[in-house]
Amino acid sequence: MSMNMKRRTLLKVIVLGDSGVGKTSLMNQHPLYVYKKFSQQYKATIGADFVTKELQIDDKLVTLQIWDTAGQERFQSLGAAFYRGADCCVLVYDVNVVKSFEALHNWREEFLKQADPAVPETFPFIVLGNKIDIDGGNSRVVSEKKAKEWCASRGNIPYFETSAKEDYNINEAFLCVANTALASEHPQDIYFQGISDTVSEVLEQRGGCAC
Ligand code: GDP
Numbered sequence: 001m002s003m004n005m006k007r008r009t010l011l012k013v014i015v016l017g018d019s020g021v022g023k024t025s026l027m028n029q030h031p032l033y034v035y036k037k038f039s040q041q042y043k044a045t046i047g048a049d050f051v052t053k054e055l056q057i058d059d060k061l062v063t064l065q066i067w068d069t070a071g072q073e074r075f076q077s078l079g080a081a082f083y084r085g086a087d088c089c090v091l092v093y094d095v096n097v098v099k100s101f102e103a104l105h106n107w108r109e110e111f112l113k114q115a116d117p118a119v120p121e122t123f124p125f126i127v128l129g130n131k132i133d134i135d136g137g138n139s140r141v142v143s144e145k146k147a148k149e150w151c152a153s154r155g156n157i158p159y160f161e162t163s164a165k166e167d168y169n170i171n172e173a174f175l176c177v178a179n180t181a182l183a184s185e186h187p188q189d190i191y192f193q194g195i196s197d198t199v200s201e202v203l204e205q206r207g208g209c210a211c
């Protein structure tokens, strides 16, 4: 490693949940600690897209490569490239739509089946209850207590209530994503000078590029 190369950790994060719960809106917010962000269009080739957010935790530079669907979650037909090599899975529901909460179970099962993590029991999930801003919270049908119970009974999954519209709690949620994935996995340490090198390298390694 040459002297001017920085040490970075790259984490692949995938975001799952019913269509319309706010996944794309959540990942497109620009958290304060992000100092570099760009999006690459892979929708056409693999039906998915990702944004990259970078943050510093202690003396470590962490790159979150956050994968979003291009709408195929309606058919539960996300390709293998979408799940491959995931370091953390973010499950999103809408606190105003009970069906989207009930669907978390299926999304979690689907993830475990498709991504096939080495130790499913300890794989890092995060749950986000989104759209808490709507109607000042008066139209919510899933209580925070109920959501926390669901998370507690599945190995204490961290839970956050968010609003993509009002940019509420999103920094905190993604910081937790990074910390949880770092603590429980063996993310790939990558040495490189420019972020675009990393992305192409990881796409190669993880089969994320169909081109
Ligand atoms: P996705 O299908 O899960 O990717 O959901 P989108 O991000 O496309 O959001 C679906 C709709 O919900 C859009 O009209 C968003 O503007 C809206 N939306 C997303 N997050 C929030 C939120 O936190 N509050 C409110 N009020 N609307 C939201």
Ligand code: MG
Residues within 6 Å of the ligand: 023, 024, 025, 068, 069, 070, 071
């Ligand atoms: Mg979307």
